[in-house]
Amino acid sequence: MPAITLPDGSVRSFDGPVTGTTVAESIGAGLAKAALAMEVDGQLSDIRQSIKADAKVRFITKKDPESLELIRHDAAHVLAEAVQDLFPGTQVTIGPSIEHGFYYDFFRPEPFTPEDFAAIEAKMKEIVARAEPFEREVWPRDAAIAFFEERGESFKAELIRDLPETEDISIYRQGQWLDLCRGPHLRTTKDVGTAFKLMKVAGAYWRGDHRNPMLTRVYGTAWRDQKELDAYLLQLEEAEKRDHRRIGREMGLFHFQEEAVGQVFWHAKGWRVYSVLQDYMRRAQTRHGYQEVRTPQLVDRGLWEASGHWDKYRHHMFVATVEDEDKTLALKPMNCPCHVQIFRHGLRSYRELPLRMAEFGACHRYEPSGALHGLMRVRGFTQDDAHIFCTEDQIAAETVQFVQMLHEVYQDLGFEHVRVKFADRPEQRAGSEAVWDKAEAALKEACAVAGVEYEYNPGEGAFYGPKLEFVLRDAIGRDWQCGTLQVDLVLPERLDASYVGEDSAKHRPVMLHRAILGSFERFLGILIEQHAGRFPLWLAPVQVVVASIVSDAAPYAQEVAAALRNVGLVAEADARNDKINAKVREHSVGRVPVILVVGRREAEEGTVAMRRLGSQAQEVLTLDQAIATLSHEATPPDLRKKA
RNA sequence: GCUGCUGUAGCUCAGUGGUAGAGCACUCCCUUGGUAAGGGAGAGGUCGACAGUUCAAUCCUGUCCAGCAGCACCA
Numbered sequence: 001m002p003a004i005t006l007p008d009g010s011v012r013s014f015d016g017p018v019t020g021t022t023v024a025e026s027i028g029a030g031l032a033k034a035a036l037a038m039e040v041d042g043q044l045s046d047i048r049q050s051i052k053a054d055a056k057v058r059f060i061t062k063k064d065p066e067s068l069e070l071i072r073h074d075a076a077h078v079l080a081e082a083v084q085d086l087f088p089g090t091q092v093t094i095g096p097s098i099e100h101g102f103y104y105d106f107f108r109p110e111p112f113t114p115e116d117f118a119a120i121e122a123k124m125k126e127i128v129a130r131a132e133p134f135e136r137e138v139w140p141r142d143a144a145i146a147f148f149e150e151r152g153e154s155f156k157a158e159l160i161r162d163l164p165e166t167e168d169i170s171i172y173r174q175g176q177w178l179d180l181c182r183g184p185h186l187r188t189t190k191d192v193g194t195a196f197k198l199m200k201v202a203g204a205y206w207r208g209d210h211r212n213p214m215l216t217r218v219y220g221t222a223w224r225d226q227k228e229l230d231a232y233l234l235q236l237e238e239a240e241k242r243d244h245r246r247i248g249r250e251m252g253l254f255h256f257q258e259e260a261v262g263q264v265f266w267h268a269k270g271w272r273v274y275s276v277l278q279d280y281m282r283r284a285q286t287r288h289g290y291q292e293v294r295t296p297q298l299v300d301r302g303l304w305e306a307s308g309h310w311d312k313y314r315h316h317m318f319v320a321t322v323e324d325e326d327k328t329l330a331l332k333p334m335n336c337p338c339h340v341q342i343f344r345h346g347l348r349s350y351r352e353l354p355l356r357m358a359e360f361g362a363c364h365r366y367e368p369s370g371a372l373h374g375l376m377r378v379r380g381f382t383q384d385d386a387h388i389f390c391t392e393d394q395i396a397a398e399t400v401q402f403v404q405m406l407h408e409v410y411q412d413l414g415f416e417h418v419r420v421k422f423a424d425r426p427e428q429r430a431g432s433e434a435v436w437d438k439a440e441a442a443l444k445e446a447c448a449v450a451g452v453e454y455e456y457n458p459g460e461g462a463f464y465g466p467k468l469e470f471v472l473r474d475a476i477g478r479d480w481q482c483g484t485l486q487v488d489l490v491l492p493e494r495l496d497a498s499y500v501g502e503d504s505a506k507h508r509p510v511m512l513h514r515a516i517l518g519s520f521e522r523f524l525g526i527l528i529e530q531h532a533g534r535f536p537l538w539l540a541p542v543q544v545v546v547a548s549i550v551s552d553a554a555p556y557a558q559e560v561a562a563a564l565r566n567v568g569l570v571a572e573a574d575a576r577n578d579k580i581n582a583k584v585r586e587h588s589v590g591r592v593p594v595i596l597v598v599g600r601r602e603a604e605e606g607t608v609a610m611r612r613l614g615s616q617a618q619e620v621l622t623l624d625q626a627i628a629t630l631s632h633e634a635t636p637p638d639l640r641k642k643a
Numbered sequence: 644g645c646u647g648c649u650g651u652a653g654c655u656c657a658g659u660g661g662u663a664g665a666g667c668a669c670u671c672c673c674u675u676g677g678u679a680a681g682g683g684a685g686a687g688g689u690c691g692a693c694a695g696u697u698c699a700a701u702c703c704u705g706u707c708c709a710g711c712a713g714c715a716c717c718a
Contacts, residue, residue, distance in 0.1 A: 103713095111647060202713030203646030210715045214646050217713070249654075258691080258709050313718060334718055368644050368716055369709090377717080462718060486718095513718095550675045577675075585679035599677055611678060618678065 003054045020047035024059055035059040036067055036186050044070075046136055046184045062224050072097030074134070074185055074192045075124075075222040076104045081177040082123035083218070086116075092179060093155040093206065093215060100232060101196075101221035105204055107155060111216045117198040120218075124196070131190035132175035136183060144169045144180065155206065156180050195229040196222035239476060244528035245374040251533055251591060253541065254375070262372045262379030264521055269541035272570065273527075274520055276539055278360060280412070280636050281384050281517065287638075288405050290358040290386055295338030297362060301328040306495055307337040308430050312463060316366045335361035336488075336513060339387045340495040343509070348499035353509065354390035354398055360520070361385045375525030382520045388512040389497070392442060395487060398512055399446035406483050406516050410472055412637040414530065417473035420452050421481075423460035430464050431490040439487045440466045442510075446487075462513075464490035470516075474530045482523060486513040533591045534613060537634045544571040544630060545592045546608070547583040549599035551575070556603035560596060560623060567631045588613060594630065 003013045004023055012026060020038040024031045024047065037047050037060040044066060051057065060066045076095030083090055083106060095104030106112070112120075139147070141160060148156040160169055160180060172181045174189050186192065199219045206212035223229040240246075248254050253270030256263070266274060285292065298320055304310040309317075310330075318331040332338060339357050348355070361383045371377050388398050410418055422444070425436045443466050447454060454468065461467050470483030488511040492498075498506045517523035527539070537543055544564055548557040554575035564571035574583050580597060587595050596608040597618070608626050609618045621629070632640075 113647085200712065201647070204714045205645075208715075210645065214714080216646080219713080256710090261709075307718095309718065316717085336718085365717080370644065370646095370714080371716060372710090464718080547678085549677055552675080579674090579676050579681060580678055581676085582680055583678085588679055595678080597678060601677085609678080616678075 002051050004051065005054075005056045007056075007058050017050040017052045019050045020045070020057065020059070023051070023057060031059060031061075034061040036061060036191055037070055037184055039066070044184050046134065047187060048133075049136070049184075068222075068224060069097045070184070070186050071192055071224065072102040072222045074189065075196050075220060076102040077134075077172065077174060077179055077181070077185070078124045078127050078189055078192055079104050079120065079198075079218060079220060080106075080179060081127055081174065082120050083112075084177070086119060086123055087112075089152075091153050091155055094159070101199065101219065103204075103217050103219045105206070105215040105217045107206075107213070107215050111203075112201045112218060114198075114201065121196075121198055125194055127174070128189050128192050128194060130175060131188040133188045134185035135173040136185075137171045137173065138168045139171050141169050144171065148180070192222070193224065195224060195226050196220055197229065197233070235476065239478075239529075242476070242529045242532045243374075244376075244525040247528050247533040248375070250589075251541065253528070256374075260380075261369075262367060262377075264375065264378060264380070270524070272541045273535065273539055274524060276636070277517075277520065277524065277527075280638060281360075281409070283636075283638055284405060284409055284516075285356075285358045285386070288356070288401065290356040292358050292360075293339065293342055294359060295332070295335060295342070295361070297331055297364075298329040299332050299338065301330055303337050303341075303495075304330055307340075307491060308463065308494060309333065309337070312428070313365075318364050318366055331364040332361070333363055333365045335359050335363065335383065335385045336387055336491060336511070337495060340491060340497050340511070343387075343389055343497050344495070348389075348509075350391070350499055350501045350507070353499065354388050354394050355509075356386060356388045358384075358386035375521045375528075378519075378521050381522070384515050384517045384520065386514055388514065389492075389499075389509040390512065391507075392438075392510055395442045395510060395512065396446040396449040399443070399452075399485065400450040402485055402512075402514055403450045403452055406470060408638075409516050410470075410483075413527065414536065415472040415474070419471045419473075419479070420447075420454040421457040421460075421469040421471065422447070422454040423457040423462075423467045423469055425466065426459050426461050426463060428463060429461070430494070435489045436466070439489050443468065443485075443487045462486050462488075464488045465513075467513075474526065475532075476529075478529075480526050482518040482526070483516045484514065484518070488513055534593070535591075537593050537630070538636045540591075540593050541570070542572055542590075542592050543569050543634055544594045544596060545574050545583075545587045546571060546596045546598060547574040547580060547587065549580045549597065551577060552600055553598050553603045557598050560598060560608060563623060563627060564630065567627055569627075569630055569634055584611070596626065 001013060001015065002018065003011050005011050012023065020035065021032065024035040035047055038045055039058040039060060040051060040055050073096065076097065080092045080095055084092065087108060091107040093105040093107060095102060144160050145157050148160065163169065170181060170183060171178050172183060172185055197220060199221055202217050202219065203214045204217040206215055221229065221232060223232060248270065251269060252267050253273065254264050254266045256265065282292065301310060313333060317333050320329045320331065321327065339359065342357065343355065363383060364380050367377060367379050390398055407418065424440055457469060465486050465488040467484050467486035469481050471479050471481045473479055492508050492511050497509055499509055501507045546557045546561045548554045557573040557575045561571045561573035574587070584595060591613060593613045595611045597611060598608055602608055607620050607622050609620050610626060611618045
């Protein structure tokens with residue numbers, strides 16, 4: 001006698017086990033038609049599943065976010081059927097829904113190409129139109145293995161073998177085709193709809209392990225209706241337009257070339273943005289009580305052995321030798337061991353703690369070639385790195401202060417939305433279990449004190465300690481992990497850092513590793529994409545162009561530009577013999593935030609006609625007014641607050 | 644690193660087994676024009692590198708390098 005409790009609190013009783021379909025019908029024809037699936041006691045399930053006991057039931061319709069996930073997962077099944085129909089002999093493996101869509105991994109000697117997409121999509125639409133019901137069956141394990149083995153589906157058979165004994169082997173049929181799947185699914189293939197599109201093919205390792213065979217992955221996107229699909233495709237175009245590699249080239253900010261793979265040639269304009277950001281960070285650090293240091297690029301291998309990095313990362317380090325000397329040095333891949341050397345230099349007292357040591361540390365790592373990606377992943381980069389040497393008692397207070405500083409910085413840089421993840425001990429790690437217990441507990445407690453809410457990111461900590469990862473969201477909804485705070489009880493031990501306590505005995509300090517931007521290179525990439533190259537005035541590589549209309553006004557244009565430079569603005573005069581239309585266009589395309597147009601009139605009156613990027617309006621100001629307005633606006637946010 | 648794709652002028656791209664083209668950008672000339680492209684001329688390329696096939700290779704084949712997408716990696 002199952003009693004079904006609905007979200008509105010009403011209860012319906014049935015004589016025996018009932019399917020969701022029946023329950024929905026009992027409520028109304030409209031719901032029966034709209035209900036795609038259901039949630040039984042919080043568990044998503046097929047609507048045709050029968051409910052045997054009392055339960056809370058909620059029906060999933062297209063309006064619910066869960067429907068998207070179902071549509072995408074079912075689209076993957078439809079894709080797999082279409083592919084096996086068109087390309088016999090292709091083995092199926094897995095095909096989940098993902099953010100924005102779905103994929104399916106196939107095994108086939110010949111990879112697919114995007115030219116195959118039209119045929120596959122057409123076949124998928126055919127399958128959708130057939131409205132095949134998704135039917136769930138539970139098979140005996142051995143029979144399922146034998147079935148897939150016989151069909152030559154060895155990957156599927158392997159999956160079944162590895163499923164826990166307790167789990168049902170569920171098979172979903174759609175007409176003639178079937179697949180091993182946990183479910184749940186929609187009612188029929190028709191519910192998938194036609195708002196899907198195959199996007200790209202790529203390789204992917206079987207079970208995500210690089211020692212396994214490479215499969216061919218077909219990516220698709222799927223939505224509830226055409227409008228959603230179109231909006232998504234538009235957003236992709238938008239992201240492409242914001243690509244920092246493209247904008248970097250267009251604005252002349254930086255370039256890469258073969259002779260220095262994965263390293264940035266910063267051009268004057270790009271370096272200006274970099275420098276402004278670095279100056280800003282330096283002020284923030286000073287304000288928060290950091291002392292800035294600088295440590296060597298090339299450091300003897302022995303130090304890396306002592307820190308444990310040689311053992312774990314030697315293949316990712318650039319190593320240098322000198323012919324006349326029997327020594328191996330490595331370009332530093334990180335700064336911590338060097339900072340410990342400064343800490344160790346001379347006796348340290350507990351009175352000096354917490355000691356906050358910062359460095360804009362230039363590091364080099366031999367990143368795998370396939371990982372390189374514009375400014376986002378490079379081999380030579382500069383961290384806004386710092387290490388806080390402190391006592392265990394100071395961890396919480398330092399965390400509070402760091403989190404506050406990080407939020408200040410992100411806010412000043414225009415990022416409002418920040419999430420935090422807590423990454424705990426990885427499989428490969430240094431330090432005893434007891435030390436890890438202590439470090440994780442300390443960091444958790446510090447979060448509690450700092451009022452930081454986090455989600456877990458299990459097993460993703462650094463090899464020497466747990467970490468907080470700070471993830472910010474950009475203007476078009478993408479997430480970037482930038483900041484980090486790590487509690488390290490291991491390195492101080494390994495590198496023998498100590499201080500003299502109140503009891504005049506030696507003690508081990510705790511080391512907090514922290515960064516806010518992560519690396520300047522990557523963060524500038526993010527900033528470029530965040531603003532689509534249209535930087536706020538204080539960060540813009542060229543802040544103002546003074547464009548003359550006639551050559552009679554050229555000297556005045558030079559004069560105005562010089563006056564702006566005198567108050568610290570980055571201003572250029574464009575006194576070329578060209579039409580004003582061409583100049584306005586060129587500097588607009590170049591994303592210069594402010595164009596001051598000057599002709600005979602302005603030259604005579606001592607005024608400028610100001611035009612802002614993205615607007616066609618112009619405002620005539622006296623030169624003094626323009627200077628006052630612009631120099632205020634170009635003041636970095638931290639300095640403006642004080643003023 | 645793995646799989647697939649790509650590599651021709653600064654940029655975007657066309658093209659051919661007989662050593663190359665367009666548009667924009669660049670230089671010069673004309674034009675002095677009031678807010679997103681005024682006109683003309685010129686210059687610019689070891690066709691990613693190295694081998695091989697061929698009478699002949701930018702084009703075909705192989706190796707390597709780099710880039711792109713995804714995977715794996717990210718102290």
